[in-house]
Amino acid sequence: MQERRTFVDASWYVLLLIWSVSILFPLLWVFYESLKTNQEFFHDVWKLPTDLQWMNYGDAWTEYGIGSSMLNTVYYVGVSLIVGTFLTAINAYVLTRLEFKGKKLLWGVIMLSLFLPGINALVPQYILMRDLHLTNSLTGIVVLDSSSEIAFYLLMLSGFMQSLPKELEESGAIDGASIFQIFFKIILPLCTAGIVTVAIFKFLALYNNFLGPFIYLGDPDKYTIGVAMYQASQIMQYKADWVTLFAGLMITMIPLVLMYIFLQRNIMEGATLGAVKG
Secondary structure (H helix, E strand, C coil): CHHHHHHHHHHHHHHHHHHHHHHHHHHHHHHHHCCCCHHHHHHCCCCCCCCCCCHHHHHHHHHCCHHHHHHHHHHHHHHHHHHHHHHHHHHHHHHHHCCCCCHHHHHHHHHHHCCCCHHHHHHHHHHHHHHCCCCCCHHHHHHHHHHCCCHHHHHHHHHHHHCCCCHHHHHHHHCCCCHHHHHHHHHHHHCHHHHHHHHHHHHHHHHCCCHHHHHHCCCHHHCCHHHHHHHHHHHCCCCCCHHHHHHHHHHHHHHHHHHHHHHHHHHHHHHHHCCCCC
């Protein structure tokens, strides 16, 4: 028994070491490279900087448009996240708590969409966006991404709502509550953990979304952070200013790192809570 426990402890140490090497080390490497001069970077990429060049972050913020792109990303992600999560909650409520004709067929179509690559809808989506004059517009991609339902999020939130007892809605109906009152005053408060979990996954998907903004946005002043960093990397073919690019990468990673630090418990609790049916 003691040998088995020692083996398990050793396995955890090995996994921790692998995690540190594969995740923490690249982050630390990018961080201290962002504090070098270009001469130090090309002389030795592994050597620590002699003098910390914090002005690289200011140059990345202004020279490569990271500041304006971050504001565009806040608008794009913020509005799409709020509207999209609200629509997912409504869709999950209708599909799990209400009975209507064609419900099983609709669920079958939703399940079928899990097997269809999203890239298949790219051409008709672009034609629709072009005909509606929503291309090269931040509001246009907000409308597209907030109204595009993803089956994974819908199934996740449906698991939370299915775990709620039907008696709650029946009691509300007896007291004279409408469907909307039941949804807003009973279902939503009880599904807070599920909604937060879906919102976190939606945030990660929206913040890391590159293809949509890259296709629909042509004006550099409207670029999101992902497209701005791609354009900055393309400039490196003609201008060897890698330390400023590394500084820009660190700026883009700050929201994701903060989310991981403060919300990792919500993700773990939310991912398991919906699996238990009441």
